[in-house]
Amino acid sequence: MxxxxxxxxxxxxxxxxxxxxxxxxxxxxxxxxxxxxxxxxxxxxxxxxxxxxxxxxxxxxxxxxxxxxxxxxxxxxxxxxxxxxxxxxxxxxxxxxxxxxxxxxxxxxxxxxxxxxxxxxxxxxxxxxxxxxxxxxxxxxxxxxxxxxxxxxxxxxxxxxxxxxxxxxxxxxxxxxxxxxxxxxxxxxxxxxxxxxxxxxxxxESRVVLAGSVDELLATHHRLTGARREGSRIPRSHKVICASHTERHSTLIVRAREPLLDPTWTVSRLTLEDLVIAYMVAAPPDRTLLGVAQ
Amino acid sequence: MTWLALRQFRTAAYATTAALAVILALLAATGVGLRDRYSALRPACGSGGPECSVVAQAFFRENRSAWLAAIALVLVVPALVGTFWGAPLVAREVETGTHFVAWNQSTTRRHWLLVKLRVLSLAAMLTAALCTAAVSWWSSPLDEVAIGDFPLMDPLMFAARGVAPVAYALFAFVLGVTVGMLVRRTTAAMAATVALLITAQVLFPVLVRPHLAAPVETTTEISDHRSDGFTVERVGPDSAALLPGSSGAWFLSSTIVDPSGTVVDSIPVSASGPCVSPVNQDRAACFAEMGELGYQFQVRYQPLSHFWPMQARESAVYVGLSLALAGLCLWRVRRNLT
Structure with a gap:
């Protein structure tokens, strides 16, 4: 086809x-x-x-x-x-x-x-x-x-x-x-x-930041919440799309290729809107990497 | 596609047809009376002479405003066509986004534009041809009487008679379309089209038309009795001027030259000769004295016999320009408009 x-x-x-x-x-x-x-x-x-x-x-x-x-x-x-x-x-x-x-x-x-x-x-x-x-x-x-x-x-x-x-x-x-x-x-x-x-x-910003079937995108993206930690290690299989921190908590939106085994994170599902907004906020892609490094 | 082009043009076509019908009816109604008056005037004129001229001038003066209005009509039709049919053709579609409707049917943009250009340029030429033919017919008795003041070859008359107005209409329409495509805002495109058309109508007679046919260049004696239809007038005591008279010619330049061929402003006539008398006395004797001193008129002009060759060439130039602009439009329409 x-x-x-x-x-x-x-x-x-x-x-x-x-x-x-x-x-x-x-x-x-x-x-x-x-x-x-x-x-x-x-x-x-x-x-x-x-x-x-x-x-x-x-x-x-x-x-x-x-x-x-x-x-x-x-x-x-x-x-x-x-x-x-x-x-x-x-x-x-x-x-x-x-x-x-x-x-x-x-x-x-x-x-x-x-x-x-x-x-x-x-x-x-x-x-x-x-x-x-x-x-x-x-x-x-x-x-x-x-x-x-x-x-x-x-x-x-x-x-x-x-x-x-x-x-x-x-x-x-x-x-x-x-x-x-x-x-x-x-x-x-x-x-x-x-x-x-x-x-x-x-x-x-004039670039495609995400493309894929809705089911697959929803299955592979997760929200991780947990106690505040910056620059903590996330497995390589997980790509951080965007991260936000309050005084006590950290919330990450990640794209995962395999299940996350770290029990200190609470994993929850995203709605399509959450997912889209995460990518729109995170753009352009190179800036996301920078954000993670900080 | 022709259906769509005609459908979009329908309102304008009805309005134009109505206006044309009124104008043609008016010209037909008054034209017959004008002809009757003119043929009644002819026998009274008999062998010509000053009385005839007086009668003819009176006849012309009576109808002068209508005659000038008829000329204005012929000159304005191409501008109207360019402004109201040409400029909005693409500009309005782009402005309202409807070009997306047209361009997303199973028809190429080039075909879309080609059909529109074809249908409307035919309509433009037909309108101009009807107007020009009707006005020329209506005006012909007056044209004959007016030839002394308004020679047929003169820029004003030349542009309002013959086939040239049809070519202007084509050019004006395609120019309007081109400007509309480049500017893409209807009102601005209409204004720019008018400005460009006026510029073309002013510049063409100055820069191009004199060269469409080789002008006649000749020297001729300063004399009252002429066979070429020109007339000679006294300009003050020591100078004279050659005018087109009944020849219908367009004078590009007319000067007085001395026996060696140098251009001069005045002629050294004798202080006691016939030229001293008031202007309209002893004209013939005064001109004879000027001639005897060896002074002549040197004149460059386009004679009436050049009318049709020059009409054909001018039309060809305008048709050529129209084709070039149409080509530009057809090339441009395939490229990104925004």
Missing amino acids: TAALEADGLGLRYGRSWALADCTLEIPAGRVVGLVGANGAGKTTLLSLASGQLTPSAGSISVLGGRPGSGRVQLAKVGFVAQGTPTYAGLSVRDHLRLGAKLNPAWDDALAQARIRRLGLDPRRRARQLSGGQRAQLALTLGLAKRPELLLLDEPVAALDPVARREFFGSLMEAMAENDLTVMLSSHLVADLERLCDYLVVLA
């Missing part, structure tokens, strides 16, 4: 600063991938590179075995709902569907029409008359009815209220159940992704 996305040393530079640097990733097909990171961490850049909206200034990226944006065939395989779920304000819902039908060889009109009906969208309404949630649903419909193998969603719910957010994710989950596709969506809220994703990529 080919990977949905493979990146090797991928980078994009604006002038002298890197929006994304040295990104090496391999995302298996069939996953629902959550892309997390602070604002400006490089989420949009990575998705734009994957959809072919941007061309890299370093390294290489391959999506479903092809170069992103390289031609009609490649474009047909990848759906991309850009940040803010843009739609043509002056065009009606029906016009949007016609646009999709005219421009995509694999367009699934039955799917599009059924979705619009189910969502209760009036086909004659112009996009500017729709609510933010309805516009997002329309953009998602365009992305789904194109029948892509990989669907990229950039902060699709950022502007939506909690109800619209729930509805959006609900219909996305439904669509994923019905169609065999890989989904990659970004958010700066872990809670958004927790219900949906089985694979996680964390970006911090």
Whole structure:
């Protein structure tokens, strides 16, 4: 099975600063991938590179075995709902569907029409008359009815209220159940992704700091709490992601390859949010090492 | 893709069609009356002469504002096309993020832009052609009467007649698209497009147009009776000026030279000769004295016969520039926009 996305040393530079640097990733097909990171961490850049909206200034990226944006065939395989779920304000819902039908060889009109009906969208309404949630649903419909193998969603719910957010994710989950596709969506809220994703990529300061399947990540990361000790020896099999100390206690978040046998530590499970935040706080990676040494 | 290009253009197309319909109806309604008046005026003129000129001038003066407005319309259409169709074409999409919608269907960006350019440049040229043809038809009686003050080859008239306005419209549209792609903000792109178009319309007649065809360079006697349609006027007691008159020519330069060929400002006429009289008395005798002293006009001009060759070449230059800009856009659209 080919990977949905493979990146090797991928980078994009604006002038002298890197929006994304040295990104090496391999995302298996069939996953629902959550892309997390602070604002400006490089989420949009990575998705734009994957959809072919941007061309890299370093390294290489391959999506479903092809170069992103390289031609009609490649474009047909990848759906991309850009940040803010843009739609043509002056065009009606029906016009949007016609646009999709005219421009995509694999367009699934039955799917599009059924979705619009189910969502209760009036086909004659112009996009500017729709609510933010309805516009997002329309953009998602365009992305789904194109029948892509990989669907990229950039902060699709950022502007939506909690109800619209729930509805959006609900219909996305439904669509994923019905169609065999890989989904990659970004958010700066872990809670958004927790219900949906089985694979996680964390970006911090333009770099990928963590990537892996959610189950595996949760199984290998632990929180260690114990009496305060600085610079104490932790087995080599454990990598300290971040450490915090109060007067009496030390709390470490570690990535472990094998169980920790030291009984002076209390080991507890992490939530996905704890894990993501640990990596976001700890970035960039080289600084983590420094922190441990102190 | 053509469907999308046309669908996005629909509102603008309706508005333009409505405006064009009003303008064409207005020109058609008044144009017929204008022609009737002009043909009634002709027999009254008979063999020409000063009375005829007076009647013709009165006819022109009556319709002068409308005639100038019609010229302004032809000159403004390309600018409108460039500003309102060209500049927002890509800039507005990028501004509202809708280019992401278009670029993520199964169509390449280059194809997307190519179709848009094709559909709208055809519309731009069609609009300009309709306007220019209607205005030229409407204006033709007045153009004939006005030729003394507004020669057809003069920059103002040259740019408002013939096929050049169609080429300007194409250029203005593609220039607008290019600026929009580079600036990526609609309002700024519109302003920059207007500024660039005005600059082009001012600089082109000064820098390029005189060289589109080799100008005629000749010396001609200072005399009242001419076969070339030029007219001679007295400028004070000791000088004269050659004007295009009814020839329709565009004078690039016109000077007086002495017998050795040196350019001079004034002619040393005798203090008691016919040139001393008030300006409109003894014109012929005064010019004869100037001629006898060996002074001549030296003139460089583009004659009326160069109208169509120069129109064709100017249009070719603008079409060439448009193609180059379109090529630049098609190259640019494949690169990172942000």
